[in-house]
Structure formats: C-alpha cells, structure tokens
Amino acid sequence: MTLEIVSALLLGGLMLWLVLQPLYQPEILVPAFEEPEDPEETRKGIALIALKELDFDRETGKLSDEDYDMLRRKYTSEAVEAIREEAGREDPVEALIAGRAVAMREGSPGGASLWCPRCGPRPEADARFCSSCGSGLEVARPAVAGCAQCAAPVEPGSRFCGSCGAKVAA
Numbered sequence: 001m002t003l004e005i006v007s008a009l010l011l012g013g014l015m016l017w018l019v020l021q022p023l024y025q026p027e028i029l030v031p032a033f034e035e036p037e038d039p040e041e042t043r044k045g046i047a048l049i050a051l052k053e054l055d056f057d058r059e060t061g062k063l064s065d066e067d068y069d070m071l072r073r074k075y076t077s078e079a080v081e082a083i084r085e086e087a088g089r090e091d092p093v094e095a096l097i098a099g100r101a102v103a104m105r106e107g108s109p110g111g112a113s114l115w116c117p118r119c120g121p122r123p124e125a126d127a128r129f130c131s132s133c134g135s136g137l138e139v140a141r142p143a144v145a146g147c148a149q150c151a152a153p154v155e156p157g158s159r160f161c162g163s164c165g166a167k168v169a170a
Helices: 002-024 043-059 065-088 094-108
Strands: 114-116 120-122
Touching: 043 065
Parallel strands: none
Antiparallel strands: 114 120
16 A cells, blocks of 8 residues: 555656646747748838728729829839838848859859869859769869860860760850
8 A cells, every 4th residue: 555655646746747847947948930021011012002902992982083192192102112122122042142153153262163074064062073974073164165075175155076976064
C-alpha cells in the first residue's frame, strides 16, 4: 500500500509540474515573422479603393457631379503621389540582382565570373565544376574566342567550330 501511495504522489507531482511549468518558465522567444504589407492597407491601395468606391457612389446616384469631380481629383492626386513614392523605393532583391549582373559583366571577383569552356558563363559562385556538363570551370572568360577542342578561332556568334565542328561556348 505504501508503494501505491508513493507512486500516486510521484505521478501527481509530475502532472502538477507539467501543468504549472509554463507559468514559471520564461517565455520562449519566437522570431517575428515579417509579413508583407497588405496591398489594400498601403497608401496607394487606399487611394485606389477610394476611387473605385467613388465611381460606384456616382453610378448609384449618391454623389453629385461637383462632389464627384472634387473627390476624384483629390484621390487621383493621392494615388499618383503614392505610386511615385513607391516607385522611388528600391527593392533590395532587385538591387542584389542588378549588382550581381553588373559584377558578372565586369568580371569582378565578387561577381562569380566562372566560365565553362563548353557551356559559357555559370551562375554558381562557389562551384568548381559545371552543373550542366561537369567540366572544370575557369575563373574568367577566355580573352580570345576559340574552340575548346582544337583551339581554332571561332567567329563571334557561332555555335559550332568551323574547323572541327565541336559545339562552342555561347
């Protein structure tokens, strides 16, 4: 009987601890999720919705022509200002892509100027081999366009070597 009482007390204590533990433990910090702004809650969205509502109110006869013209000018200018403001902001993803494209054109080390002798430029910045054909990658584009098979000069824009017929890099 003593064993049963001790077991019941232990089990009861464990259950009580599990129930009360969240009250005594500090909060677990959950990283904040950055939710994109709802388009209808932006300045531009509010102005565009107001213009739609304005047209609807005029069609249903709730607004006079004078009021409609005045409100239409007001909300149109508000929408135009919001669109210009939004267009002036630079998207960080677009800036990153544009920077990478410029770096690849210029052949800078930060721009991942890796070239495959067969396939041409590669997007992988840290690769050692081409993801398409498996050839070893070169650090920069060859200065003179030539065939990888026979080293004969290749005319710009050609897809195949004029000497041996091998496919050349784009």
